[in-house]
Amino acid sequence: MGRESRGWDGTVLRIMGAPDYQLTVTARTEVNPHYLRLRMRGWPLLAEHGQHPTMWIRLWFFNGKRMHQRAYTVVAPDPEAGTFDLEFAMHDGAAANWARAAQPGDTITATVMGSKFAVPDPAPAGYLIVGDTASLPAVNSLLAAIGDVPARVWLEWQHDTDPRLPVHATPGTEVTWIRREDAGRALVSQLAQSAFDATGYYAWVACDMRTTRAVARLLREQFHVDRKAIRSTAYWVA
Numbered sequence: 001m002g003r004e005s006r007g008w009d010g011t012v013l014r015i016m017g018a019p020d021y022q023l024t025v026t027a028r029t030e031v032n033p034h035y036l037r038l039r040m041r042g043w044p045l046l047a048e049h050g051q052h053p054t055m056w057i058r059l060w061f062f063n064g065k066r067m068h069q070r071a072y073t074v075v076a077p078d079p080e081a082g083t084f085d086l087e088f089a090m091h092d093g094a095a096a097n098w099a100r101a102a103q104p105g106d107t108i109t110a111t112v113m114g115s116k117f118a119v120p121d122p123a124p125a126g127y128l129i130v131g132d133t134a135s136l137p138a139v140n141s142l143l144a145a146i147g148d149v150p151a152r153v154w155l156e157w158q159h160d161t162d163p164r165l166p167v168h169a170t171p172g173t174e175v176t177w178i179r180r181e182d183a184g185r186a187l188v189s190q191l192a193q194s195a196f197d198a199t200g201y202y203a204w205v206a207c208d209m210r211t212t213r214a215v216a217r218l219l220r221e222q223f224h225v226d227r228k229a230i231r232s233t234a235y236w237v238a
């Protein structure tokens with residue numbers, strides 16, 4: 001499937017000079033029935049782009065008509081070996097279905113452009129982190145990067161097995177799993193009940209689009225987090 005089948009997104013990325021990489025699946029681990037890890041070999045992607053917490057790449061999936069790009073987070077990068085993991089929160093979509101069927105030896109194209117993030121320096125008073133299983137790989141890379149700074153983490157779950165997924169919490173991290181109900185409103189209302197004066201904190205939010213917006217507003221208005229200290233990104237659209 002050539003670049004021409006990637007539509008407008010693909011054209012824009014090509015004009016911007018975003019490089020492509022061929023990734024090969026080398027192993028698959030079903031962490032649980034709703035969460036899958038694939039080990040990828042993709043030399044020289046990491047060597048050319050380095051790594052940073054929450055780093056993501058664009059993968060191209062065929063949905064029956066044309067190629068669609070979907071963002072996935074780089075997990076456990078090993079630049080010397082040229083390997084990293086991708087972790088998939090499973091649902092019914094082109095990306096998740098590709099991962100469900102993927103076997104060692106299968107290949108996929110990745111384009112690298114747009115991922116940029118550094119933990120704040122100087123360190124904030126603490127972190128407020130709100131996500132779900134799609135953003136868990138990024139949350140874990142963020143927790144690994146913030147050292148001993150205290151963090152409050154709220155994670156939305158959809159399947160009974162979700163709250164048993166590993167969270168890279170330090171002793172200063174408090175993790176609360178909240179069942180996804182009422183299209184994300186349960187998370188927002190439980191978060192509102194936990195509101196405190198978080199002036200001086202940094203917030204990182206990645207849920208579905210509507211929840212992400214509602215949480216970012218709540219963090220500004222009820223936790224008093226400075227607008228510039230909130231990094232919010234919609235990770236999927238419900």
Ligand SMILES: Cc1cc2nc3c(=O)[nH]c(=O)nc-3n(C[C@H](O)[C@H](O)[C@H](O)COP(=O)(O)OP(=O)(O)OC[C@H]3O[C@@H](n4cnc5c(N)ncnc54)[C@H](O)[C@@H]3O)c2cc1C
Binds near residue numbers: 056061087089134
């Ligand atoms: C920067 C960034 C990094 C990301 N990293 C990861 C990652 O490491 N792992 C990961 O699993 N996801 C990650 N995501 C989210 C992932 O890109 C989306 O979930 C994407 O929509 C999946 O594409 P799809 O083709 O499977 O489903 P789509 O075609 O987009 O959607 C098909 C159906 O599935 C639903 N759906 C999509 N995603 C989810 C979900 N997470 N939970 C429940 N229902 C869903 C949609 O509402 C729709 O009804 C990331 C997103 C961003 C923006």
